[in-house]
Structure formats: structure tokens, C-alpha cells
Amino acid sequence: MLDDYFDELDRRRFLMGSAAALGAGILAGTPASEAFGAKFPSRNIKVYVPTRHGGGASRNLEAFTSIWKNYLGVNFQASYYPGAAGRVGYEKYMGIAKPDCYELLFGNMGPEVLNWVVKKPTFDLNAYFYFGQMDRDPGQIFVSRKSKFKHIDEIVAEGKKRTIQIGVSRLAHPATLGALALGRHTGAKFNVIPLSGGKRTRAGVATGEMDCGALPSGGIARRGKNFRILAIFDDTNPIPDKIKNAVLVNKHFGMNLPPLVAGARAFGIKRAAVEKYPDRFKILIDTMNKVYGDPAYQKVLKKTKVPMALFTKSWSREGIDKYVKDITAIGEKYKDLLTGKS
Amino acid sequence: MTDHEEQENPERKSLGGDLVLPIGAFLFTLYYFYTIIDVPRIAQVSAFFVGTILIFLLILLAVRIGREVKAGTADLRLGRLGEPRSFIPKRLALFALTLGFIFFVEWLGFTLTVFAFLSLAMLLLSGGKKKGLAFSIAGILALGGYLLFIVAFNTRFPAGPFEQLMEWLF
Amino acid sequence: MEFDPGLFIGLFARTFTFWWLILPAIFLGLVVGAIPGFSAANTIIILLPMTLAMDPETGLIFMVALYASSRMGAGIPAILVNIPGTAGAAATPLDGYPMTKQGRGQQALAISFVSSVFGGLLATVITLLAMPWLSQLAFYLHSVEMIVIMLFGISLIATIAARDTLKGLIAGFFGLMIGYIGADVVYETPRGTFGFLELYDKVPLIPALVGLFAVSEAFFVIEGESILSKRGREAMQKAGWAGTIEGVRIALSKWWHIIWTSMIGLVIGVVPGAGAAIASFVAYQQSRTFSKTPELYGTGHVEGLIAPESANNGVTSGTLVPLLVIGIPGGATAAIMLVVLQYHGVTMGPDLFMDNPELAYGPFAAMAVTYFMMIFTIAPLARYMSRITVVSTIYMSPIIISFTLVGAFVPRQYMFDMYLALVFGVIGYIARKTGYHTAAILIGVILGPLLETYFLRVLKMSEGDIMVIFSSALGNVMWVALVICLATPYMLQRWRDRKAAA
Structure with a gap:
């Protein structure tokens, strides 16, 4: 669009150019310097965020780009398109973003790829891919500090006698899949209740309407005074100093679930942009990788109050692709429960 | 009500x-x-x-x-x-102007569109009388709105030539 | 959480020393509350860098003052031009705007200010004293009970529809159907969205509010010279301070009404996620149910203005209770306060009252002081604010249209929402012209999705057994109360008729 027009236009040319030319330039919306084949990036980078401003994604994005911009020499402009669990933002990005490496996506991969399991989007799923994973926050099961349950085994045992109500953020979510898989494996009757977001899920558990909840771990671990985490859907406990006495589900119950990472924010880009401008994408990747090792970045992350161990220190395309494939596969396995159609 | x-x-x-x-x-x-x-x-x-x-x-x-x-x-x-029938044309014209306001704001940006809409709508409703007053009210409100919504509250309203010019100048 | 008078007196005295911060926050709150689309919550977000830079106590006082005054600000356009600034003020124009049209705008503003201030002040003091008990409420009011509370609010449709019941009910149920647009909360299947992704998350409230009230009003009033009747305009031009003084006197004489409607607000505010809109609808409905003159509601009746205004200000302190006691914010603004406090390393929960009583009780002291200061700073402005109603519709209509459409855009920043506001404007215009109540439609749009959310939740919990809505003891008591409330007006009417006949 036109947003960046004046950023690139240097003042002298503006003063010298005629008003008519200026008007034509604005209406045409062609960034001036692009025509001159200038270096990449020569103007701000736009980021489509498929969630509300103020949530986990915007917090992480701001932290990352506040350092990344120093390496690229341009600013990042985030546009928020919340709605339909991220669907709106993806459709907007795939629909209107230009494939020129100046427009990126930033979302939470796990819950968002599960959207596509429930209902296919209007665009081709291979037309974009993720890169630059920022965090890795596994799903977990937690109870209120006031709950009578002190161990996951007690919940499973109770679940064999009566239905256990488990509050979840939404059905199509890695943490929800974990709870469903655990119920199916142990024969406990787990009924997942979507409460529309982490905040309301915590409220449902805190007020005792839910027996327990299943969410990413970070937000719960920080509220250790109110909640207790009982089980983690990952191969290791990422924050043993904050989460004590929680079991690892695979190990404890002899299951082999893939790591159900519920918080996995990463950038996304149109495949066409990378194919058309591989050199630009390489610049993005090279500069991005420098951010992970930058002490200033660690400092910014500390300010977010999220346990540092939940942020990744590096990433790989293979790792991301495997994660997306795993989450999609387990989503397909429970598709009947996610869509209410058997 | x-x-x-x-x-x-x-x-x-x-x-x-x-x-x-x-x-x-x-x-x-x-x-x-x-x-x-x-x-x-x-x-x-x-x-x-x-x-x-x-x-x-x-x-x-x-x-x-x-x-x-x-x-x-x-x-x-x-x-x-x-009813009243005499107001039907005015109302339809105001509706068309409103539609135009929403349609053009994406290209012209907040300030210019508000100015154009306010002055045209006021002229329409007053039957073309008091042109000076209509233009001054429209100008003041468009600028005031720009300062309040875009400068002070940082609303991400579509930016048009005016907003771009201001951003570039300051 | 014991009561310690020394602590409270010290706290209030201390809070008063922050007058230099509270005053600007009050005026800022009034402005953002009055413009649809700008809420206390998003203003605080904009000012977050500043708030975070302050120490936690100062930041908290600033946020609380802004929050409380924005509630009051939302009532101003609702009364003067029939445009509620937020959904919480949606019941305010029911009687506020008819008063304005009669030329009693100044009086109506004064009444609204007094009920807001005293309702808010009282709720704050009660919250302070009753914190240990209030904090337990959220543990008892679960989804089943919330369904009944929602129905209390929705039954207002029947109340509003008194003049032509059938048309009123049609408007209300049409609103409910519109409120059901969007993905269901369990399986997220899109329903009735016309294929628009922007409607997946339900009909956004501000565009619906702006369209139904503001845009339709702007198209409606161009027939007349101003929104006032001729008599009203004459009364307005003569007005001095009398309207304000009279308004304050009338409101104070209804002190009992302010007390009990603000308590409705407080109780509903304590429940996470309920909010000001439902509180003001329920308060209005209850006020009319127990009134001796229910037929006067909707015609510019004082009690009909007091009820929603004192209730939605009662909510403000209520929403802070779950935030401070269990760390669960009761609404959007409370959620941001939580973020700020967490940024400063303050942990919410019962311990806060032991470790940090100034911070735990501080917000309430700040709120009380804010309300107190508003009496002297805002009430005198009623006279000048009400002048806006004599502005000619030639200028008023275009201004309303352009600025409220901007408001429709702001919360989600979608162009789509401006078109949506225009669509609702057309619906509202047709409704007005043909005698369907726009407020009834709006109640449906606001409460429909909330009701469905709780309803689907209990259905999912009971695995489809509909009798679950009668499964809780407290819920059943509330069902009985609902039936009594709905039957009371008819019983009273019959009793009066019989008495009149005898």
C-alpha cells in the first residue's frame, strides 16, 4: 500500500518533484526506490498478525523485531487481523500480501495449523511456510491450588468413575489434543470444554467450574500461587524450577505422543516470495539468525516475564516442518472430536 | 428513543x-x-x-x-x-455520500475524506446555503479528528496523502 | 482481609494527594468514554508506555480514574444524542434521550452524573467492606447461574416492548438471531456469516451499536431543525443553572433507587466476563418491575435513567474483585491493570492483601476519590454539554455519521466494520420509521451471543442433557426469582385494576 511512500522518498526529491508527479506516485503506490533496484530491504516490512494486539503473539513479535530491525535497518509494521482463531489473518495475508519478501506473517503455528484440519482454508496450504520459531511452550494439565487433585493419577482414577470436566482454550489446540489423547489412552472419561482463550480457561479452573484445565505452560507456571501443573505433554520439563512434581505424560503413562507444543510462534512467508526473491529471503534469514545470539535480545525477552527456558535459541526448517506435520497428524486422528462429527 | x-x-x-x-x-x-x-x-x-x-x-x-x-x-x-416524501432524495443522497465516505477513505485517508464528506453533506442538507460555515466546520473537525484520532490515539486509520505528508514533515 | 480503619483512612488521605493525576485522567476518561469505539481499555493500552514508567501505585490510580470516568462519559452522548459510547451505556438512552428531546438534557445529565457518582462511590465502599464475601461470588455463579442472569437481561425486551408487545418481541428476537451470527463457541462452525470471515467472531458490538443508534438517528433527524422538539428548544435556550440543580435534587431524592440498582451492578461486576451491558439491562428491567409507574418508562422517566447509570458504575469496582482476589480480571480494563501490575512483579491473589494491602485496597480508594472529585468537576459541565442538542441537524447529522463510523472502525480496524455499521444503520432506520424498537434489537445482539455461550457450555458439560440448566440449587432459586420478576408486573397491574374497580 502507500504507507511507506514517504519513508523512502528523500526530502530533496520531494521538494524538487512536481506536485503532479507526487500525486501520480501516491495513486500508483509504487515505492520509488524499488524501481531503482536498491538494496533489500529499502522500506519497512509489514507483518500480518492473526491475533489481537496485546496477546502473546504481539508480545513476542515486538520483542523479536525490536532487535531484528537493527540488523535490517528498517522498521517492522505490525497489522493485527484477529478473528476466527487466526483464520482471518491468514486469509488476509494469503489474499492481499505481495510476494516480495516485504510482507510477512507472524502466528502461533500449532493452534493455527489445526484450523486447517477442522476446515480447509481458501488458499493452498503449500503456498506458505513458517520460519524463525521463537518459543516452545508445551501443553500441560493444571488444577487450582484449592483442588483436591494433587497428582494426575488421581484425576485419571476419578475419570474412571465420573466425567472429568477439562477447561481448554479451544478444541483445535495442541493442549486439548493432549487431554483427549490421555483420556482415550487411560480409559478415563475426559470432557473438554472450550472456554475461548487462556484467561477464561484459568477463570473456569480457578472458580471450580472445571475440574482441571489444559493450556500452554508459561501462563500457568507464572501463576504458581493459584495453580498447580500436574502433567506435561513433552519429553522434558522445560522449567523444572517453576513446575515441580509434574509428570511427563509419555513417560508416566507409556504413551508416545509427539511433543504437543502449544505455544510455537514463528514467522510465515509466501512460498512464491521466496522463489521469486531467494536473495531477499536469504538476507532475512541471515539477519534473523543473528538476533537469537544477541545479548540485547535476551534482555528484551527477560522483560516479558515469560520463563526464559520457553524461548528457543535457534530453529531449523526441518524441525518446524516436522512439528507442523506431527500436530496435523494428531489433529486428523481426533478430527471427529474437534468437529463434533463422527 | x-x-x-x-x-x-x-x-x-x-x-x-x-x-x-x-x-x-x-x-x-x-x-x-x-x-x-x-x-x-x-x-x-x-x-x-x-x-x-x-x-x-x-x-x-x-x-x-x-x-x-x-x-x-x-x-x-x-x-x-x-414519508415525508420531500426528504427522500436528500436521504438517498446522504446515504450515497456515506457509502462514498467509507469507500474512499481507504485511498484518501481519514482527514481528506472526513473533510470532503462533512462539507458535501452539510451543503446537501442546507441546500447549498452558508458554504463558508460548512467548509470551516468541516476543516476544523477534520483537522481536530486527525489530531485526536491519528496523532493522539494512534488509530491505524488508512493513511492518505494528507497523513503521509504530515508524517513526512514531522 | 480484615477491616482496619486506620489503613483505610491513611489510604484515602494518600490517594487525595494524587489529585494532579486524577483530574486529567477524569477528563481523558470522559472524552474516550463519550466516543463510541474508544474505551478505557484501549486508551490505557495506548498510554501503556507511560503507565509502565510510573510506579505501580501511581499507574494504578491513573488507570482506575480513567476507567471510572469513562463509564460516566459513555452516558453523555447516550443522553444527548441517543448514541451510547459503549455497550454498557446501551440502556441509558431509553429514558435519557426522551428527557433531552423534552429540553431536559441538562437535568438528565445532572441526574446521570449524580447516579453514576453515588452508585459508583457506594459500590466501591461496599466492595471494600465486603471483599471477603464478594470474592466468593465467582465460585458460586457458574454457567447455569449465568444463563438465568442473561435471561433477566433479555426479559427487558418484553419490558421495552410494552407499547406494542408483538413488534417489540420481533425486534428482540431478530436481534438475538443477529447475535447468533458467527462460529459457535464449541466446534467453531461458522453460521449465518454470509461468507464473511469478519463475522466468524460474532457481530462486533461497536459497529452494531453505532449503526443502530447513531447512523440511523442521523438519517432520521434530518427532517427536523434539531433533535429537540420546538418546546424543548425553547426550554433549552432559556436554561441557566436551574436544570443542573433540579437534576441533582431529583437524583438525590431517589437515593434508595441509586443504592439498590448500584448493588445489582456490583454483584454482576464480580462475575468474570459479565460486564456493564448486562448489569444495566438487568437494573433497568428490575427498576421497572418494582416501579409503581411502569408505564412511564421509556418516556423520559427519572428512575429509568438512574437505574442503568448507577448500575454500570457499580460494575467498575465489582470487576476489580476477581482480579485482586483470584488474579482473574473481570473485564478488559481489569485485564490490562493485571498486565501492568505483573510488569511490576506484583502477584495477585489472597496473599496480596497480606503482603501489600496498599496495592490491594488502593484501587478502591482511588476509585472512591475519583468519584468524589467528579462531583465537583463534571456536574457543573452539564449545562454547557447539553447545549450540543440545539446544534442544527444540518451540521449534527454529518458529524455524527463521520465520527461514529470512525468509531466503528477503531476496535478491530477493519474497513468491513464501517460497512457493517452502515448496514445496521439501515436496519435501525427502518426499525425507527416503522415502530420497532432499536434498543430491543441491540439487547438481542449484545446478550444473544453471551446467552448462547453459557448455554452451549453447559450442554457440552452435560453431554447434551438439557435438564442441566436446573441442576444447581442456587440456579433453581434464581429461576424462581426470574419467574416472580416476570409475573410481578402483571400481578401488580391486576391488583391495581381490582383496587380501582372496587
């Missing part, structure tokens, strides 16, 4: 206008039902319940109006919805 004043003609009420909203509501409810035929029961139950009551109420209204028409105490002309 705006009162619905009594009909002017005491003998025959024109009730056609009263049917516009119900017909819309009816069509919408049918469309809604169509979209939930194939969804899980839990996503249907509440809407089916409310929709069925709505259709029942609409049938009651149709019967009520039908009876009055049959008895000759009412007809199906638009009545108050189309």
Missing part, C-alpha cells in the same frame, strides 16, 4: 412499511437455518429455538396485519417509511 407517532390518517393505516423489517428477519432466519443444517447438534439447538419463536411471532404479525387489511382499516402502502 424516537417515538413512533400516530398515523395521520385516522381511518386507514398504511402498514406495508411495518412488513419490511419482518420480511428481512424472516429471510435471514431461513438463511441462517440453511447454514446450520449440517453442523453438530450443539451448534444448532439454541438458534433453532430462537429462530422458531421468531418465525412464530412473524406469522402472528402477518395475521394481525392481514386481518386489518381485510377489514379495510389498513392498506399495504409503505406509510411512514416513505
Whole structure:
């Protein structure tokens, strides 16, 4: 669009150019310097965020780009398109973003790829891919500090006698899949209740309407005074100093679930942009990788109050692709429960 | 709330206008039902319940109006919805201007569009009188709105030539 | 959480020393509350860098003052031009705007200010004293009970529809159907969205509010010279301070009404996620139910203005209770306060009252002081604010249209929402012209999705057994109360008729 027009236009040319030319330039919306084949990036980078401003994604994005911009020499402009669990933002990005490496996506991969399991989007799923994973926050099961349950085994045992109500953020979510898989494996009757977001899920558990909840771990671990985490859907406990006495589900119950990472924010880009401008994408990747090792970045992350161990220190395309494939596969396995159609 | 004043003609009420909203509501409810035929029961139950009551109420209204028409105490002309007739062109023009406002704001940006809309709408409603006043009010409000919404509150309203120029200057 | 008078007196005295911060926050809050689309919550977000830079106590006082005054600000356009600034003020124009049209705008503003201030002040003091008990409420009011509370609010549709019951009910149920647009909360299947992704998350409230009230009003009033009747305009031009003084006197004489309607607000505010809109609808409905003159509601009746205004200000302190006691914010603004406090390393929960009583009780002291200061700073402005109603519709209509459409855009920043507001404007215009109540439609749009959310939740919990809505003891008591409330007006009417006949 036109947003960046004046950023690139240097003042002298503006003063010298005629008003008519200026008007034509604005209406045409062609960034001036692009025509001159200038270096990449020569103007701000736009980021489509498929969630509300103020949530986990915007917090992480701001932290990352506040350092990344120093390496690229341009600013990042985030546009928020919340709605339909991220669907709106993806459709907007795939629909209107230009494939020129100046427009990126930033979302939470796990819950968002599960959207596509429930209902296919209007665009081709291979037309974009993720890169630059920022965090890795596994799903977990937690109870209120006031709950009578002190161990996951007690919940499973109770679940064999009566239905256990488990509050979840939404059905199509890695943490929800974990709870469903655990119920199916142990024969406990787990009924997942979507409460529309982490905040309301915590409220449902805190007020005792839910027996327990299943969410990413970070937000719960920080509220250790109110909640207790009982089980983690990952191969290791990422924050043993904050989460004590929680079991690892695979190990404890002899299951082999893939790591159900519920918080996995990463950038996304149109495949066409990378194919058309591989050199630009390489610049993005090279500069991005420098951010992970930058002490200033660690400092910014500390300010977010999220346990540092939940942020990744590096990433790989293979790792991301495997994660997306795993989450999609387990989503397909429970598709009947996610869509209410058997 | 705006009162619905009594009909002017005491003998025959024109009730056609009263049917516009119900017909819309009816069509919408049918469309809604169509979209939930194939969804899980839990996503249907509440809407089916409310929709069925709505259709029942609409049938009651149709019967009520039908009876009055049959008895000759009412007809199906638009009545108050189309009155006063002299205002129809002005209202349609204002509607068109509003539509234009929304349509053009994406390209012209907040300030210019507000200015254009306010001055044109004020001139339309005043019948072209007091042009100076209309332009000054429009100018002051557009600038004030720019300062309040865009500068102070940092609203991400579509930026047009004016906003870009300001950003570039300051 | 014991009561310690020394602590409270010290706290209030201390809070008063922050007058230099509270005053600007009050005026800022009034402005953002009055413009649809700008809420206390998003203003605080904009000012977050500043708030975070302050120490936690100062930041908290600033946020609380802004929050409380924005509630009051939302009532101003609702009364003067029939445009509620937020959904919480949606019941305010029911009687406020008819008063304005009669030329009693100044009086109505004064009444609204007094009920807001005293309702808010009282709720704050009660919250302080009753914190240990209030904090337990959220543990008892679960989804089943919330369904009944929602129905209390929705039954207002029947109340509003008193003049033509059938048309009123049609408007209300049409609103409910519109409120059901969007994905269901369990399986997220889109319903009735016309294929628009922007409607997946339900009909956004501000565009619906702006369209139904503001845009339709702007198209409606161009027939007249101003929104006032001729008599009203004459009364307005003569007005001095009398309207304000009279308004304050009338409001104070209804002190009992302010007390009990603000308590409705407080109780509903304590429940996470309920909010000001439902509180003001329920308060209005209850006020009318127990009134001796229910037929006067909707015509510019004082009690009909007091009820929603004192209730929605009662909510403000209520929403802070779950935030401070269990760390669960009761609403959007409370959620942001939580973020700020967490940024400063303050942990919410019962311990806060032991470790940090100034911070735990501080917000309430700040709120009380804010309300107190508003009496002297805002009430005198009623006279000048009400002048806006004599502005010619030639200028008023275009201004309303352009600025409220901007408001429709702001919360989600979608162009789509401006078109949506225009669509609702057309619906509202047709409704007005043909005698369907726009407020009834709006109640449906606001409460429909909330009701469905709780309803689907209990259905999912009971695995489809509908009798679950009668499964809780407290819920059943509330069901009985609902039936009594709905039946009371008819019983009273019959009793009066019989008495009149005898």
C-alpha cells in the first residue's frame, strides 16, 4: 500500500518533484526506490498478525523485531487481523500480501495449523511456510491450588468413575489434543470444554467450574500461587524450577505422543516470495539468525516475564516442518472430536 | 428513543412499511437455518429455538396485519417509511455520500475524506446555503479528528496523502 | 482481609494527594468514554508506555480514574444524542434521550452524573467492606447461574416492548438471531456469516451499536431543525443553572433507587466476563418491575435513567474483585491493570492483601476519590454539554455519521466494520420509521451471543442433557426469582385494576 511512500522518498526529491508527479506516485503506490533496484530491504516490512494486539503473539513479535530491525535497518509494521482463531489473518495475508519478501506473517503455528484440519482454508496450504520459531511452550494439565487433585493419577482414577470436566482454550489446540489423547489412552472419561482463550480457561479452573484445565505452560507456571501443573505433554520439563512434581505424560503413562507444543510462534512467508526473491529471503534469514545470539535480545525477552527456558535459541526448517506435520497428524486422528462429527 | 407517532390518517393505516423489517428477519432466519443444517447438534439447538419463536411471532404479525387489511382499516402502502416524501432524495443522497465516505477513505485517508464528506453533506442538507460555515466546520473537525484520532490515539486509520505528508514533515 | 480503619483512612488521605493525576485522567476518561469505539481499555493500552514508567501505585490510580470516568462519559452522548459510547451505556438512552428531546438534557445529565457518582462511590465502599464475601461470588455463579442472569437481561425486551408487545418481541428476537451470527463457541462452525470471515467472531458490538443508534438517528433527524422538539428548544435556550440543580435534587431524592440498582451492578461486576451491558439491562428491567409507574418508562422517566447509570458504575469496582482476589480480571480494563501490575512483579491473589494491602485496597480508594472529585468537576459541565442538542441537524447529522463510523472502525480496524455499521444503520432506520424498537434489537445482539455461550457450555458439560440448566440449587432459586420478576408486573397491574374497580 502507500504507507511507506514517504519513508523512502528523500526530502530533496520531494521538494524538487512536481506536485503532479507526487500525486501520480501516491495513486500508483509504487515505492520509488524499488524501481531503482536498491538494496533489500529499502522500506519497512509489514507483518500480518492473526491475533489481537496485546496477546502473546504481539508480545513476542515486538520483542523479536525490536532487535531484528537493527540488523535490517528498517522498521517492522505490525497489522493485527484477529478473528476466527487466526483464520482471518491468514486469509488476509494469503489474499492481499505481495510476494516480495516485504510482507510477512507472524502466528502461533500449532493452534493455527489445526484450523486447517477442522476446515480447509481458501488458499493452498503449500503456498506458505513458517520460519524463525521463537518459543516452545508445551501443553500441560493444571488444577487450582484449592483442588483436591494433587497428582494426575488421581484425576485419571476419578475419570474412571465420573466425567472429568477439562477447561481448554479451544478444541483445535495442541493442549486439548493432549487431554483427549490421555483420556482415550487411560480409559478415563475426559470432557473438554472450550472456554475461548487462556484467561477464561484459568477463570473456569480457578472458580471450580472445571475440574482441571489444559493450556500452554508459561501462563500457568507464572501463576504458581493459584495453580498447580500436574502433567506435561513433552519429553522434558522445560522449567523444572517453576513446575515441580509434574509428570511427563509419555513417560508416566507409556504413551508416545509427539511433543504437543502449544505455544510455537514463528514467522510465515509466501512460498512464491521466496522463489521469486531467494536473495531477499536469504538476507532475512541471515539477519534473523543473528538476533537469537544477541545479548540485547535476551534482555528484551527477560522483560516479558515469560520463563526464559520457553524461548528457543535457534530453529531449523526441518524441525518446524516436522512439528507442523506431527500436530496435523494428531489433529486428523481426533478430527471427529474437534468437529463434533463422527 | 424516537417515538413512533400516530398515523395521520385516522381511518386507514398504511402498514406495508411495518412488513419490511419482518420480511428481512424472516429471510435471514431461513438463511441462517440453511447454514446450520449440517453442523453438530450443539451448534444448532439454541438458534433453532430462537429462530422458531421468531418465525412464530412473524406469522402472528402477518395475521394481525392481514386481518386489518381485510377489514379495510389498513392498506399495504409503505406509510411512514416513505414519508415525508420531500426528504427522500436528500436521504438517498446522504446515504450515497456515506457509502462514498467509507469507500474512499481507504485511498484518501481519514482527514481528506472526513473533510470532503462533512462539507458535501452539510451543503446537501442546507441546500447549498452558508458554504463558508460548512467548509470551516468541516476543516476544523477534520483537522481536530486527525489530531485526536491519528496523532493522539494512534488509530491505524488508512493513511492518505494528507497523513503521509504530515508524517513526512514531522 | 480484615477491616482496619486506620489503613483505610491513611489510604484515602494518600490517594487525595494524587489529585494532579486524577483530574486529567477524569477528563481523558470522559472524552474516550463519550466516543463510541474508544474505551478505557484501549486508551490505557495506548498510554501503556507511560503507565509502565510510573510506579505501580501511581499507574494504578491513573488507570482506575480513567476507567471510572469513562463509564460516566459513555452516558453523555447516550443522553444527548441517543448514541451510547459503549455497550454498557446501551440502556441509558431509553429514558435519557426522551428527557433531552423534552429540553431536559441538562437535568438528565445532572441526574446521570449524580447516579453514576453515588452508585459508583457506594459500590466501591461496599466492595471494600465486603471483599471477603464478594470474592466468593465467582465460585458460586457458574454457567447455569449465568444463563438465568442473561435471561433477566433479555426479559427487558418484553419490558421495552410494552407499547406494542408483538413488534417489540420481533425486534428482540431478530436481534438475538443477529447475535447468533458467527462460529459457535464449541466446534467453531461458522453460521449465518454470509461468507464473511469478519463475522466468524460474532457481530462486533461497536459497529452494531453505532449503526443502530447513531447512523440511523442521523438519517432520521434530518427532517427536523434539531433533535429537540420546538418546546424543548425553547426550554433549552432559556436554561441557566436551574436544570443542573433540579437534576441533582431529583437524583438525590431517589437515593434508595441509586443504592439498590448500584448493588445489582456490583454483584454482576464480580462475575468474570459479565460486564456493564448486562448489569444495566438487568437494573433497568428490575427498576421497572418494582416501579409503581411502569408505564412511564421509556418516556423520559427519572428512575429509568438512574437505574442503568448507577448500575454500570457499580460494575467498575465489582470487576476489580476477581482480579485482586483470584488474579482473574473481570473485564478488559481489569485485564490490562493485571498486565501492568505483573510488569511490576506484583502477584495477585489472597496473599496480596497480606503482603501489600496498599496495592490491594488502593484501587478502591482511588476509585472512591475519583468519584468524589467528579462531583465537583463534571456536574457543573452539564449545562454547557447539553447545549450540543440545539446544534442544527444540518451540521449534527454529518458529524455524527463521520465520527461514529470512525468509531466503528477503531476496535478491530477493519474497513468491513464501517460497512457493517452502515448496514445496521439501515436496519435501525427502518426499525425507527416503522415502530420497532432499536434498543430491543441491540439487547438481542449484545446478550444473544453471551446467552448462547453459557448455554452451549453447559450442554457440552452435560453431554447434551438439557435438564442441566436446573441442576444447581442456587440456579433453581434464581429461576424462581426470574419467574416472580416476570409475573410481578402483571400481578401488580391486576391488583391495581381490582383496587380501582372496587
